[in-house]
Amino acid sequence: MDAITEKLTRIFLDVFDLDAITLRDDLAAADLEEWDSLNHVKLVVAIESGFGVKFSTREITGWKNVGDMKKTLHSKLKS
Amino acid sequence: MxxxxxxxxxxxxxxxxxxxxxxxxxxxxxxxxxxxxxxxxxxxxxxxxxxxxxxxxxxxxxxxxxxxxxxxxxxxxxxxxxxxxxxxxxxxxxxxxxxxxxxxxxxxxxxxxxxxxxxxPRPARYLARGRQRLDAGDPVGAAADLREALRDPCDHNDMERGHKLWKRLQRHPLPSLRKARIALLGSFTTRLIKPLLELVAFRDGVAAEVYEAEYGVLHQEVLDPTSGLRRFRPDVVILATSWRDANLPPISADPDAAAAAAISPLVALWRIIRDEMRAHTIQHNFDVPLVDSYGHLGASLPGGRARVLRRANHALLEAAGAGVSILDFDGVAAEFGKAAWSDEGLWYRAKQHPAPAAIPLLVDHYMMHVRAVLGLTRKVLVLDLDNTLWGGIVGEDGVEGLKLGVTDAEGEAHTDLQRYARELRDRGVVLAVCSKNNEADAKEPFERSAEMVLKLDDIAVFRANWLDKATNIRDIAAALELGTDSFVFLDDNPTERAWVRSQLPEVMVPEIGNDAARYLGLLHRHHAFDALALSEEDRLRAADYAANARRSELMKSAGNLEEFIANLQMSATVATVDEFNLPRAAQLVNKSNQFNLTTRRYTEEQLRAESTRPDRVVRTFKLRDRFADNGLIGVMIAQVDAAESTLTIDTWLMSCRVLGRRVEEFMVGVVMQAALDHGLTRVVGRYLPTAKNGLVRELYPRLGFTLVAPSVSNGETTWEYRLDLLPVLANRFIRVE
The missing domain is CATH 1.25.40 (Serine Threonine Protein Phosphatase 5, Tetratricopeptide repeat)
Structure with a gap:
């Protein structure tokens, strides 16, 4: 597992209050009971503060699943 | 690899x-x-x-x-x-x-x-141990750790984590907390606010049940008698609104009308919340946004949006009466930092306002209001001396060696702290000193240093000795007759802070570090003494606690009771009921339970009527002593029966603050004299027992009255005093003004 996925996993566990989760790229909000609109807001806030990045509205609204989130994160952290 | x-x-x-x-x-x-x-x-x-x-x-x-x-x-x-x-x-x-x-x-x-x-970091270590304690079956220890984690302001992440522990704690029975039902009605989403509010309420010893409505329906929730809000029966309703609710154009033609229109829908809600729901309203004022198409003109033109918003904020304060307090949302934004206050992305996506990072500060301000509504405002500030109130150690450095006043940077900080404490005292907070020192050393700067802002007179109770500080604080509480849960303790020494916290967890002990320059800010941010209103009685009450405490000091030093009472140098004003003293007299008549012979209640109107009847003797008593003006402390109402040559005491009550000073002897003497003035020869008194007035069961015999009608089924007794045989009771301790 790469460092970004590992850290992202930790944030998911923390926000959703879970003991374990596998962040497959096709994991989407509909697959996870805890992933409601409130937790989505918390998740974005936690990822932004955890990685020290800021997402644009277009980036966030464009996410369909974890893979999309990671793609955005990778591009942010590279630049 | x-x-x-x-x-x-x-x-x-x-x-x-x-x-x-x-x-x-x-x-x-x-x-x-x-x-x-x-x-x-x-x-x-x-x-x-x-x-x-x-x-x-x-x-x-x-x-x-x-x-x-x-x-x-x-x-x-x-x-x-x-x-x-x-x-x-x-x-x-x-x-x-x-x-x-x-x-x-x-x-x-x-x-x-x-x-x-x-x-x-403090929150991290206490949250971690709290979780472990809960896992190990110790919810009480876990709750204590959670409170420790929250002692100082935390960031949003820490509080989100804290809330998870709080949620787990809800399954366990915990020592009883003060309960409060709080409704949170937002014109924006409040879903991130609710958990943090629950958490800070817990921190402050309040078990809050928080009702949350969908955002943007606050008017419907309040107006609809069948709404979820009405069924919830809140004690407190928070109207969480923002500048967007004012709905202002960038320029208003009529600024006054625009400001009035911005607040009137809210004012209408307050009335319903107060009159129909019997709840307190906490109303946000308008946060002035940074973005304005008119730029600086928005704040400078009379009709500019920013300027009208500020005008509306004024109007909110003017309109708020009893049962409404205005939360300075714009002030919270400024405290947090306006540049970071709004997260526009979150607003467009989720109707979230303000930014999540600002919510911990916002809920702190909510709780400041809630504590005041619940009467949980702190009343006493206990101050350490060496390196807290002044720089240096008086026992070693001497008065001249202390850092105080503007000639020294550190001294200036101590002086400002003293000034703040002095201002607190002036608005009704009781000050006490608790110091490990020889008493004479500790008092010397107060007596000799011109740089001291605080004087010995400002300190209600002064404890300088070598006992441990928890014992001294208990002692101070006893002298003031106030609970330690209304205390704040300020000390630069972390060991003393920890000791007091461990012995008296209900005492608020702010972490003030050891840099005098930062004491004030670190104390102030807890808003421990914040009240919603300031009344003349508040000021008097503080002076009163101080005077009571000094009286009991005097009691210790005086050789015997008579000497003590004489030393009080009491003087009394006797009057009938007039328009000036009527409200206080009625309050006393309707509130006194202990020193109250018959517990008969009169409304203001009834009391006014009694005072004008020729066959009534109505007397009010004000008492002053060398320490304080106690104000109106007693009321007597007696009926003239010329046929029987009798004056019958119908009502006699006295404030318990002046017990044990022979004031009752003085009062009855006044009524006896009134009987003689009416040409009557007998004073009759009745005692009607209640659950609370056992204190005065033996009052009449103690004053020399004799039993005429013994106790019947309800325990009522009747007593007489023959003025044709006995002298009017005199009192050498109280001078008549």
């Missing part, structure tokens, strides 16, 4: 001060068998340099905890070796890994060590 990083490479990383993720990334590449040894070396290397990086410690702990699943035995053996290390990083990593092992005694011992040595 990458090469194993050499020790020197690790040293390089440490020297470059690269923290957290780097360890994890590097150690992730290491063969599992080597990982533990490397973690150990990193830990020792950090501790050897006495450097503690929290993120680094967390990373190292995670690497070690992962190893647990691979080789439990080896990890436990490694932990045992780590336990011999004494450094901060070692303690934190050990505590984290023990938590992963799931061994309660060892885990708790490890966290105890972390807390004892104050390793890592």
């Amino acid at each position: 990458m090469h194993s990083p050499t020790e020197s490479a690790l040293e390089d990383l440490l020297a470059a001060s690269l923290t957290a993720p780097v360890y994890e990334v590097v150690l992730a590449q290491v063969a599992p068998a080597e990982a533990l040894a490397l973690v150990g070396r990193c830990v020792r290397s950090l501790d050897h340099r006495e450097r503690y990086h929290h993120e680094a410690a967390e990373s190292l702990a995670r690497v070690a905890a992962r190893h647990l699943a691979l080789d439990r035995e080896a990890t436990l053996a490694w932990l045992a070796i780590l336990a011999a290390d004494r450094g901060a990083t070692a303690e934190w990593v050990a505590a984290r890994v023990w938590s992963a092992v799931g061994d309660h005694p060892n885990t708790l011992a490890a966290w105890d060590a972390v807390i004892e040595h104050a390793v890592g």
Whole structure:
């Protein structure tokens, strides 16, 4: 597992209050009971503060699943 | 696989001060068998340099905890070796890994060590131990840790984590907290606010049940008699609105009308909340936004949006009467920092306002209002002296050597703290001193130094001795007749703070550090003394507590009671009921339970009517002594019966604040004289027992009255005093003004 996925996993566990989760790229909000609109807001806030990045509205609204989130994160952290 | 990083490479990383993720990334590449040894070396290397990086410690702990699943035995053996290390990083990593092992005694011992040595951020260490305590079946200990974690302002993440522990705690019965039903009605989403409000309420000893409506329906919720809000029956309703609710154009043609129109829909809600729901309203004022198409003109033109919003904020304050308090939302925004106050992205996506990072500060302000509504405002500030009220140690440096006043930077900070305390005192907060000192040394600066803002007279109770401070604080509370739960204790010494906290957890003990320049800010941010209104009685009451305490000091020094009473130098004003004293007289008549012979209640109108009847003697008594003006402290109403030549005392009550000073003797003397003035020869008194007035059961016989009608079924007794046989009772202690 790469460092970004590992850290992202930790944030998911923390926000959703879970003991374990596998962040497959096709994991989407509909697959996870805890992933409601409130937790989505918390998740974005936690990822932004955890990685020290800021997402644009277009980036966030464009996410369909974890893979999309990671793609955005990778591009942010590279630049 | 990458090469194993050499020790020197690790040293390089440490020297470059690269923290957290780097360890994890590097150690992730290491063969599992080597990982533990490397973690150990990193830990020792950090501790050897006495450097503690929290993120680094967390990373190292995670690497070690992962190893647990691979080789439990080896990890436990490694932990045992780590336990011999004494450094901060070692303690934190050990505590984290023990938590992963799931061994309660060892885990708790490890966290105890972390807390004892104050390793890592305060919220993190107390939350971690709190979770372990709850897992180990100790909800009370977990609750105490959660409160410790929240003692100082926390960031949003810490509070989100704290709320998870709070939620788990809800399943356990905890010592009773003050209950409050709080409704949160927002014109924006309140879903991130609710959990944090629940959490800070818990911190402040309030079990809050929070009702939350969908955002944007506050008018419907209040107006609809069948709404969820109405069914919820709140004690407090928070109207969480923002500048957007004012709905203002960039320029208003009629600024006054625009401001009035902005607030009138809200004012209409307050009335319903107060009159129909019997609840208190906490109303946001309008936060003035940074973005304005008119730029500076928005604030300077009479009709500019920013200027009208400020005008509307004024109008809110003017309109708020009893049962409504205005929360300075714009002020909270300024305190937080307006540049970061709004997260526009979150607003457009989720109708979230303000930014999540500002919510901890906002809920702190909510609780300031809620505490005041519930009467949980603190009343007493207990001050340490050396290095708190002044710089230096008076017993060693002498009065001249103390740092105080504008000639010294540190002294100036101490002087400002004194000024703040003095201002608190002027608005009704009681000040006390608790210092480890010889009393004479401790008092000397107050008596001799021109730089002292605080005078001995400002201090209600002065305790300078060598007893422990918790004992002294209990003693101060007893002298003031106030509960220690209304106390705040200010001391620069962390040991004293910790001791008082451990002995008297209900006392608020702010972490003020040891830099005098920061004491004030760190004390103020707790809003411990904030009230919703300031009445003349508040000021008087504070002076009163101080006077009571000084009276009891005098009691200790006076040889006997008579001497003590004489030393009070009391003087009384006797009057009938007039328009000036009617409200207070009615309040006393309707409130007094203990020193109240017949417990008959009169409304203001009835009392006014009684006072005008020719066959009534109505007397009110005001009492002053050398310490304080006690105000109106007693009322007597008697009926003239000329046929029987009798004056019958129908009502007699007195404030318990003036008990034990022979005031009752004085009062009855006044009524006896009135009887003589009416040409009557007998005064009759009745005692009607209630659950609360046992105090005065023996009052009449004590004053020399004799029993005429013995107790019947309800315990009522009737007593007489023959003025044709006995003299009017005189009182040498009270002078008549």
